[in-house]
Each structure stands twice: as structure tokens, then as C-alpha cells.
Amino acid sequence: MQPTSELVGPALRARTFGSMGTVISLTVPAGAVPGAAGGEAKLDAATAAVERVFAGLDETFSLYRPDSEASRLARGELCLRDSSAGMRDRYADALTWRLRTEGAFSPERPDGVLDLSGLIKGYAIGQAGEALRSRGITDWCLNAGGDVLVTGSPVPGSGASWAAGVVDPLDRSALLAAYELGGPGTRCALATSGSAERGDHIWAAGFGARTAGSSGAEFVQVSVAAANIVTADVLATAIVAGGTAMLHRATDGWEIDVLAVRRGGELLATPGFRA
């Protein structure tokens, strides 16, 4: 365990819970939830709400749960036509993304199983954000297994941005770069995808026949900052799958910032990551 260092930054409060096979962290500024006594309770309630969002989606879409709708679909017990509206909507979203990324992002595994996990985590974060906003919490930072969505500022009312650090894939105890989220900028979501990661939704991409797994991937890690967490999540996945061509298509077609790490450790980045 890393020794905890003296906190010099803004005063923050955090809650964590496990879901979708990873850990979700909700961080809010200390004064964000009003009322000293009621504040903690409110934070707990908000965390519970976020946890419910994740749990609900995990129950439907997780392929690791044998009784989830996704697993039943995979086994053939259910056909897509008879599936829930939520399943079909997310599938439609995934297909749209497949079109936009020209196949680099695809919800279908090579074995034909429908795996929407690449989309669901981002979607869950977005839904959780809505839940937080509806509770009147205006400054928060939600991190679900490395995908970050923020609103407001770590120092409420100051206009300062949240700072997210990007992990160095070659040394996971060190940071490669920082990126400012929220605040005056438009980007409030940061998603990172890697080719050596849990969740094998980076199989052979649409163009350029690449074998599944890390052996053929050009980029070992890609971080995408965007205005929307699903966009960031999908594009990060797509760029890892699709390589340089997809990288350029993504930067051309969307307002994003990208930090891509090559297998040899070289970096490719848009101006937003520059010092």
C-alpha cells in the first residue's frame, strides 16, 4: 500500500464501493454536501444511489453473472427481440458507435456473443452523474475503474478544475501526465483504455486484422478526454483497437484530447495534454 502523504490539496471526502468487477470512487469537496451532521448522511445516501445505478446495470449486462439478461442472450435462451428496452437501446447505441468508429469499436465478440460491457460502464457513470445532479450535488468526481467524470470544482465556487492523473502503463505506480477536467474547459470526462486490461472488449478490430490481446495492438494505453463519458470511453476503446488511423479519425471527428502510449513507451498527444 502506498504510504498516504500529507494532503496539501483541497479538502475532499470520498466513498468507494465495488461493482462491475472493479471499484467505484465518489469524491466530493468537503463542503459540497451542506450541513456538518446531515452532510455525511447525505453523502452516504448519494453514494447509495450511485451504487444502485451500477448494481442495476451490472445485473442486466454483466456476462459474469449467469442470471443476467446478457448471459441469457449469450446462451441463446433469449432473443434480442424479446429482450428489455434497456438492452435494445444500449445495443442500438453500440451499433451507432460501431458505425462512427468504422468497426474499431464493436459490441460483438468474435464468438458472436453480444458484449456491451465496453459501453455499459460509461453509460453507468453518466446515469450516476444524473442521479447526483438530481440530488443537488453540484461538485463531484466519480471514478469507475479508471474512467472519470466530474462536475463543478474541487474547491466549490472557485472555478478551479479537477485534476486527473494518467497512470503510466509501464509503471502503474507512477503517473504519466495530468489533465484538467471540468472548470472552465469543456471536457469533463476522461476514460482510459489499455490493451492489457480486464474486459476483453478489445478484440480484433474492424480494420487491420489484429489478433485479440496485447500482442498486436499498436497502443498499449489510450486516454481520451471528452465532454461526455460514453464518448470518451468508446473512443478510447476504439483507438486501442484501431491504432493510428482510428486515432486520427477520432481527433478529426470529435472534440477530444487524447494521450496515447505506444508499445515502446513513446507518447502521442493532442495539444490539451501539453504542459
Next chain:
Amino acid sequence: MNTQLLTNRPGVRRSSGGAVNPFRAQYRRRLLRADLLTVLFWASLAGAIALWLADGGAAGFSTPAGSFTALGIVAGLAGMDLVLLMLLLAARIPLIDQTVGHDRALEFHRKLGKPALYLLLAHGILIAIGYGMAEGLDPVSESVALWVLVPDMWLAYISMLLFIAVVVTSLVAVRRRFPYEFWYAVHLLTYAAVLTSLPHQFSVGGLFAEGTWQRWYWLALCIATGAALLYYRVVQPLVATFRHQLTVKRVVRVAPGVVSIEMSGLRLDELAGSGGRFFIWRFLAPGLWWHPHPFSLSAEPVRFDAAGQGTLRITVRNLGRGSSQLASLKPGTKVAVEGPYGLFSTAARSRNHVVMVGAGIGITPVRALLESTPFQPGNATVILRGHSESELYLGEEILDLCRRRGATLFHLTGSRPAGIRTWLPEHAARAGHRLASYHPNITDADVYVCGPSAWAHNVLEDARAAGVREDQIHYERFDW
């Protein structure tokens, strides 16, 4: 036979050439309009190229590939501008018709055909070369790439083929081999050629891209041309037809092979005063409706009542496949009418005196002009030419008009002298007469000529030789 000389009424003097010319102002205005149209013509071509210059296109000449592309773009702009101008010339726009006359407009239209095609061909070839050089492809591969990869280019290629078909079939040598209807059908493909060429102009190359002011200019030009065509060639004729409700009243045989067709209609006062201008008639009977006839009225419309109801008359000869069926027209047949067109009227007048020369069925517009054009007694001469007296159609009416209005009338009958090119009958030619003999002040006269083209050209030559200037000569061609 004989030359009959009918003098003026006694006591009337020929006026001298020093009198005030009431047509001077009208004449100068018409010339000004003509010059304005000329300026507009060249200015539009310059404008098309200036659009490209204003976009910084001249910078393309810094490289060989860029030069080819730049030339190709300029050729395309000029070519398309010419095509639009050609369409406008054929659109029967009143301003153009009243300034230079419909037949001259069409003549100019025909002349522009080949240059326009050459420019469009050059456009295609130069751009294929230029783009190809920029990408390391030969022109043929580049053309294929353009067809396959760039949206709207396949339409542009189709457009090119259509243009080639239209121009080739319009070449005189080719046109003669086919019936008029075939040529006309192919010519209508021009509309398809223009429409298929439009998409790529706005989507490829960047000059007319979204957001550029050039785009608005070019769009406005194309839309205005289309609107003019639609309005003047389709809407106005339809409106005129419904407005006047012309119906054939009776068909009268005037002479062997010549009939007068009388029609009744409404608001005919609007058609009055057209003098020798021609209308395009379509008789809405089976087998006749698709054949357009250009005929002038042979008399001013006669009005019955204040509402403008009345009759009008055309006199036609059985020439050609379409006209021969006119003799068997049934009363009650509805008639579609377009017009009036042409400059064979008072609007073309520029001088005090007027000389009207008509031969064969060309006498018809002369009769109409004689009835309406203003002149002082003694300042007008009418010459009718025919093989025999019976060919001088509407002879009594013309005689009557000349008597009433104080014009000098000559009947020139008889055949041409063999071996000599002249418009006169043998006896007059041998007597050494020329056009000026019939009207000594001819240099101060407007000369209107209508008749078979070979004969008419001889009259015009005679007039020019007598010192009559081009703007005084008004010749109506029937064979366009």
C-alpha cells in the same frame, strides 16, 4: 409581266429628309439596350472568372499541376457561364427580344454552342491532368478515381456526354439528316445536361463551397436562368392561351395553297399593335398539337366589343409537313398561342421613311406592318414580289391600305432573269432598276424585308449597296 406604279394621292408631297425624326429617341434607347446586353454578356464571363480570382485561385499557377488545375477550373467556369447565357438567349426574354429580335438571339445562341462545348471539354481534361499530377496519377486513372471516389462526379460525366450529344446533333451537317422532331427531342436533353452538371459544381473543388459568397452568386445565376426559362417559355404562354381563349372560327382559301385562318378570342386588344411580329401557334387538334407554327398576324385584331372580344387572322401557306394540314382545320379547334416575338415591328423603327418588301407568304407580315406602323403620307413604299398577280396575296387589302395611308405601292411580278443573281423580275433587272429606284430617300428609311431567304438576301445586298446601314435593315427569318 408588268410593273404597276401606283402613285400617291394627288397633292401629297414626299417630305424631305430634314424633317424631325420621331423614332430617334426610340432608336437610341434600343441601341443603348443592345450595348448594355453586350456589356452584360462579357461582364458575366469576366465575373465567372473573377469569382475564382477572388478566391485566390491565381496562386495555383505557382506549380505545373496547379496551373493545369487552375486553367481547368477557369475553363469550366467560362463554359458554364456560356451555357447559362445560351439558355437565357433561348428563353424568349422580352428585353432581349425587343432589343435584338428573337431570331438574332437564336443565331447568337447557335454560335455559342461550339465554344461552350470546347470549354467544357477542356475543363474536364485539364482538371484530370492537374489533379492527376498532384497525386502522381495519369489523367485516365485520375478520371476513373474522380468517378469512383468523389461524390457527384459521376453525374458530371453523364452531363458531359449529354452536352456532346446535344451539340453534335445540332451541327448543321448532322441536323439535316434527321427530322426536326428528333433533333428537338435531343436538344431538350440540354436541360438534363445542365441539371446533372450542377451538383458537382457546388460540392467539388471548394470554390462554391458552403459559406463562400461565390456560392450565393452562382446559385442566384442558376436559379435566375431556370426561373426565366420557366416563366417565359412555359408560364407566360400558358397564361396567354388561357387569357385569350382563341378558337378557330373559319378557314378561308385565299389563293392556291394559301389559307387565312380566322380565330375568335378574348382581350384581343392586348395583341393589337404588334405589326409584323410573329406568334407561335399550336392548334390543339390530334396530330397538330405538338407542331409549333411561327406566323404573324395578317391583319390587326378586329374588336367587337369593349371587353376585347374579337377576331384575328393569320394567313399561311402550305409549306412543310405541318402546315399542309392547316387547310383542313375544323372550326372550334382551340388554339394555344405564345408571343408576340420578333422585331419586325414599329419597335425597330429608327427613321422617318419606311420601305417594306415582301415576297410570297412574306407579304403577310408586311400587310400587318403596313396597317400599324406610323409614317407620313409619301414616306412609305411597299413592294410586293411574286411570280404572278395571284401570288401577291392579300393584294386588294394592301392596295386599299396604301391608298388610305398614302404609301407608294409596287407590284413586281415575273420570274428572275436566268443566270443573274437579283431579287427583281427580269424586266426590272434589265431596266437597271435597284431598290433605291423605288424609294430614292432610302438612306433615310427603315427597310423591312420578308420572304424566302435566298431572295431576301439579294434584297439586303441591294439595300446595303444603296447605303442603307445595318441598323436600318429589318429582316425576319422564317427558317429558324
Next chain:
Amino acid sequence: MRTRAAVSAALASAGILIAGWQSGLHVADTGSSVASAAAGSTGSSGSSGTSGSAGASGSSGSSSSSSAGGTTGASAKAVGTYAGSVVQTRFGSVQVQITVQAGKITDVTALQLTDAERKSVQISNRAAPLLRTEVLAAQSADVQTISGATVTSDAYLNSLQAALDAANL
């Protein structure tokens, strides 16, 4: 009168052409043209903004008179940034800028790119090679959250994010 028409037409046309020419001079034009070629040599080589173009021949971008390999002109210039002339390709105008250091091209940037729909491509936001020292440096003390490839709940325990969360719990 024909003279009047001819002269007026000539004057009007000349005036229009000159006006167009003048207005065109204000359009941003290129800098010094680049002598060297090497389309897409090092770095991003991302100048083919042409979606759908099958081969790499689409808008290679560098100035038209490309010849393979650096010409003498380029190698003589040790350091500098050069913009090529604008090339008209079937997709629109393309202009490329290269950065030369010690006689080698170290960066290729597209200044003007249009895609198949002739829309100007977002080129200012392309990803370019970056040194580690050039990114916005980060210390775990300065950030409030960590973004990385998803870790399992077990791996989380040893992660930087866990450290941050622990500090805030």
C-alpha cells in the same frame, strides 16, 4: 455604336477581373515553398484526411514537385519550419508544414485539409508525438483522481487511486 459596346464591355470585364484579382490577393497565401519532399516521412504522417481514399496517394499534401528524398535545398537548412504551397486535390486544398531539425524532418503538420465533403478538417487538434517531459507533469499529490486502464478489485488495492481514496475517506 458597336464600338461603344465593345469598349464598354472591355472596360467592364477588365474592371471585374482586376477587382477579383485584388480581392484574391488578400486571401491567405502560402509561405516559402518547400523544396523537399518526403511526404509522410516521420512522425504522424497523418496528412491524408481523405476518408474513403483507398490508397495513400490521396492528398499526400506536400508540394507538388515531390521528389523522393530530401533535396539539396532542404538539407542545407538545418532548422526551421516550412509551409508548402497549397495543392488542389480532388478533395479540396491541402497544405502541409514541416519542421526540419539538423537536416531531418521531425514533424509534419497539416495546415489545410478538406475531406471528401470538402469540409475543413479539424487539423489543429491532431495527436502529435510528445516527449514525456512535455506533458503536463503530475504528482499524485496534485491530482484528485487517477485514470488508467480498468483494474480488478484486487489490483485496486495497490493502486494510486486507492491511496487517494484512503486519504479522503
